[in-house]
Amino acid sequence: xxxxxxxxxxxxxxxxxxxxxxxxxxxxxxxxxxxxxxxxxxxxxxxxxxxxxxxxxxxxxxxxxxxxxxxxxxxxxxxxxxxxxxxxxxxxxxxxxxxxxxxxxxxxxxxxxxxxxxxxxxxxxxxxxxxxxxxxxxxxxxxxxxxxxxxxxxxxxxxxxxxxxxxxxxxxxxxxxxxxxxxxxxxxxxxxxxxxxxxxxxxxxxxxxxxxxxxxxxxxxxxxxxxxxxxxxxxxxxxxxxxxxxxxxxxxxxxxxxxxxxxxxxxxxxxxxxxxxxxxxxxxxxxxxxxxxxxxxxxxxxxxxxxxxxxxxxxxxxxxxxxxxxxxxxxxxxxxxxxxxxxxxxxxxxxxxxxxxxxxxxxxxxxxxxxxxxxxxxxxxxxxxxxxxxxxxxxxxxxxxx
Numbered sequence: 001x002x003x004x005x006x007x008x009x010x011x012x013x014x015x016x017x018x019x020x021x022x023x024x025x026x027x028x029x030x031x032x033x034x035x036x037x038x039x040x041x042x043x044x045x046x047x048x049x050x051x052x053x054x055x056x057x058x059x060x061x062x063x064x065x066x067x068x069x070x071x072x073x074x075x076x077x078x079x080x081x082x083x084x085x086x087x088x089x090x091x092x093x094x095x096x097x098x099x100x101x102x103x104x105x106x107x108x109x110x111x112x113x114x115x116x117x118x119x120x121x122x123x124x125x126x127x128x129x130x131x132x133x134x135x136x137x138x139x140x141x142x143x144x145x146x147x148x149x150x151x152x153x154x155x156x157x158x159x160x161x162x163x164x165x166x167x168x169x170x171x172x173x174x175x176x177x178x179x180x181x182x183x184x185x186x187x188x189x190x191x192x193x194x195x196x197x198x199x200x201x202x203x204x205x206x207x208x209x210x211x212x213x214x215x216x217x218x219x220x221x222x223x224x225x226x227x228x229x230x231x232x233x234x235x236x237x238x239x240x241x242x243x244x245x246x247x248x249x250x251x252x253x254x255x256x257x258x259x260x261x262x263x264x265x266x267x268x269x270x271x272x273x274x275x276x277x278x279x280x281x282x283x284x285x286x287x288x289x290x291x292x293x294x295x296x297x298x299x300x301x302x303x304x305x306x307x308x309x310x311x312x313x314x315x316x317x318x319x320x321x322x323x324x325x326x327x328x329x330x331x332x333x334x335x336x337x338x339x340x341x342x343x344x345x346x347x348x349x350x351x352x353x354x355x356x357x358x359x360x361x362x363x364x365x366x367x368x369x370x371x372x373x374x375x376x377x378x379x380x381x382x383x384x385x386x387x388x389x390x391x392x393x394x395x396x397x398x399x400x401x402x
Contacts, residue, residue: 139270
């Protein structure tokens, strides 16, 4: 009998700590960036949404090419190092920015770095992890990543006190954890065995090879796209809390609250996904997002805003690691990097559309309307998740389910 493997590989732990430090750096900046743009640089909320959407779409496009290259050369580490290195180099640009285009340029380059590392990193997690604990491994990496995501905004609050609300000085501090993340990649990350046991690997992204990504993968992409329409940038959560009375210096607490719940829930949700229906977990995540949007639209005041922010974190915990696991479950190992790239390309463009819509609705109809629209998209995603189980598919589970 084959022994049950329960230990998460060292490479996954190290990738988690790399993500932790880079997210610590990025979230110090992102926690303050929406207010830096609107108060210091004087841009509109619609522009904030467009900058965030363009940045995320850029990351998604880059993931297609990085995933393809990592499949072709059979190595993940070089692209992971390039991605984290480029992201670290962009951090000083935020501190130096004097106009919105400079911020856009910095976000653009930073997200190229994210795109370079994202698909190869997720593929490496899948490469080194046995299938029976894949959800656990992705949940662990996501949880460590999210610890950095809530520690960063918390540190930003303290730094705003230390630097007497000087946002640029806080941005300069963010360069330190970014450098640590790059160092950890250099000394602590190794590639898995050559893909295909050393056999030459043909370029996977050709028309004929895309046919090898079967229908279950493309069904998963469809679900991801519809769901992403309901999810716009977390920048809108920060702006909402500030509009409800949260002081500028405490604005990073929005991401602290969201990411504490995200971090606490991601690992248990990942472990659970190794044993129970993917459909049930996705439905729970969509339900959390619906209630998050309703709370943000209906419950006014700082307290009401934080109820919605907490539910937003819960939906992230239930869905983000699960999607990463399902991509791996529904793609061949030699096509895994490309599969992550294609999934992130489609959802990334959808995120751009969602953020632009949110910004325009906010400017024209107000914050409450923005969250009502988000809730409507989340409800649509929930309906489609179950409508897909027609008479011929009633006995069939969502791709990746057991």
